Amino acid sequence: METTNFKRSKHGFFQEIINREMIISSPQTFSRHFSSSQVIVEKIDLYGKLNGHEGCVNTVEFNFNGDILVSGSDDKHVMLWNWATKTKTLCYASGHLDNIFQARIMPLTDDKRIITSSADGQVRLGEILENxxxxxxxxxxHQGRVHCLAVEPGSPHIFFSCGEDGLVQHYDLRCGSALKLFHCFSFKETNSPPLNIRLNAIIIDPRNPNYFAIGGSDEYARVYDIRRYQSDGSNVSDEPVNLFCPHHLFHSNHVHITGLAYSKASELLVSYNDELIYLFQENMGLGPSPLSLESETQLRNEEPQVYAGHRNSRTVKGVSFFGPKDEYVMSGSDCGHIFIWRKKGAKLVRVMVGDRRIVNHLEPHPCMPFLATCGFDKDVKLWAPMAGDAPALPKNLKKITESNRQNREDQSPATLAPDVIMHVVRLQRRQMFEYVERRYSRPDLESDEEDEDEDYISGLTNDITFSEEYPGENFGDCKIS
Structure with a gap:
């Protein structure tokens, strides 16, 4: 059956070429069908590597035209690349005091303005001058790490940030300052003050830029309407207009969101830590609050499409669409592989090795069937359709996916007694304070790997402030985020 399907898709692809040569189809139609062809996706392979960073690369993004690629790394440097020639065109020190998590080129600025966010809590701007x-x-x-920035589509001025302190901020480069919109709080019903959600992802709906979604340390992807917030920041309440969550994760205490993506049709893609990836249609929302919904109403909602096979546990991974009409879904994995599924039906169509350890981020080219990826390796990898007879799916695919599934299930949360939980919390806080004291008192840090576990624990808290005078660190190995 697989061979028959391949032949049918292959025949359709060559028919598109014939139609193009006979001027039966337009260049735009041919380009769209070419890029979305499963034959082309199955041929995607390593095109080249961009070397230059001295730490693992956490972020890559194409500019609006797709001819320039920007990357950011644990080495605190930002690099611009001509990816077609595999050459570096610019490298500069960002001014961050810790690992760069995101770098984005502002549109309509002639690629002269680059915004970045970092583990040091800062959001910074780099302006390329005439000289x-x-x-x-x-x-x-932010009072905590800033994993994600969201640029308003087509705007050279407006973008948003979210941080592990639960704060969402709005920026207008014409003003040069940040406006605090609101803190995101947990929906859990407790007698204590509400807890901040540690935010990992923020994305703007390209079809309706007034709406943006955020996700973090609970199970709900929240959608907000920017028009509800005053320009002076006086309205600081956390008031989502809609929520998205799979039914079986309602009121879950062990999952959180690491990545979000909007399709051109306003479908919302959500990637969960040590869970799966889910695609929500606009009509699958739960409303503004899960506490006010009856279980029967929730269960009547249609279930989202599910994408499985990878594992998302050790780092904050992104998720992305691929294709001119978002025909595919992509994700990295803890096993070092890149996974590409058909959006409709969730069929796995391409699996390839993308990193020696972990693939964190995948960035599709804006108009061609190319993509860039990054992970624990110190390079950026470029992928394009290549001639060759290599199989689209590895022979050991079943072993890879079964290992990912088994590891995910082995990490399922255990039930602990309250006194055990309190003991663990006390140990974590003690380790965190010891780490902070050592971090700011020792100018000669030995290595990132030595402090890796302690750094991860510190990321679980919201009360850490970062020193503006942090002296720097060794970038030999990536930190688990």
């Missing part, structure tokens, strides 16, 4: 020098400055600050 080729880069001026950097801080735009905003």
């Amino acid at each position: 080729g020098q880069v001026k950097t400055g801080r735009l905003g600050k």
